[in-house]
Amino acid sequence: MTATATQDQAAGVPDEVGSLELGQIGQSLGFLLRLSQIEIFEMFYRALSRYDMKPGEFSILYVIHLNPGVRQGALAERLMIKRAHMTKLIRLYEGRGLVARTIPEDNRRTVHLHLTDEGERFVSENARVFLGYIHQETDRLTPAEADELTRLLRKFLGLEGTP
Amino acid sequence: MTATATQDQAAGVPDEVGSLELGQIGQSLGFLLRLSQIEIFEMFYRALSRYDMKPGEFSILYVIHLNPGVRQGALAERLMIKRAHMTKLIRLYEGRGLVARTIPEDNRRTVHLHLTDEGERFVSENARVFLGYIHQETDRLTPAEADELTRLLRKFLGLEGTP
DNA sequence: TATTGTTATACTCTATAACTATA
């Protein structure tokens, strides 16, 4: 295929998408991750757009749900969201009545987060469809391959052995 | 670890990042891809920031280099970049003297792209360090695991068997 | 002096839709 694509170009034949040569970029983890993420987002919106819930939004609320009282900075670090950005997001969820912020007496610099009753309701109402979707993400792979893919990504991220 | 994190929270013990419970989100391909991409970008800028070259920028020029005369829309589709966005990028590279646009006589709706001499020079000067970087992306994995990871991502993307 | 969160600002990427030229 490599030779063909280049020959076609040399011969002035208009290429089509499928025959486009990617070279070593096609083996780049960064390139493949970018394409995969776009693909996942498109799948997500095809499947779940009617639920008016973004992946990032649900993720943050879900992790607060699993870790009531989590410190805002720790949440940001784990989710690789900058602290300044996390402030905006949390204030947004607070404004929507989903998250409550508390400042503990023993360290008044920190902010602890938990879900309001409405936030808990939001998570439990959406968890089934959202978490169910997670298992459909990898339709093109066998179950064993899907497991292996997540295992490798977790190892790449140094997430092995963590919850 | 699941029980511990929750217990700690219930006991009011401030959690730290490493003990944060991610639940099923930690198995989500979308979540892992997002974190992995951030990680790759950070590695990239740590390693290559002095070269004043962004991954996306090099990718586009490299693929034009491999497919001289490629139609702009085909390039956009393959790289999953919206046509409107690709127009801006190509105009930018054209303004920097790296890319030339030609409109073929037989179909004057289309734009064919190729690198200028300076564009070719840019790619050949940067290819070694950029493509060399690609092979360092997966330091935390064994070579076999890195191969398997890219293979699985390519299969997920339906890129198997394409160049 | 270091940590935690906040505010302000700006930039990149991307989406959408309307538009032009061409087929």
Place this chain on the structure above:
DNA sequence: TATAGTTATAGAGTATAACAATA
């Protein structure tokens, strides 16, 4: 009428730096 590219506009996500409060 459909296709390819362009233009204009807006929004999301994120980065940076300066700042305040607290330790």
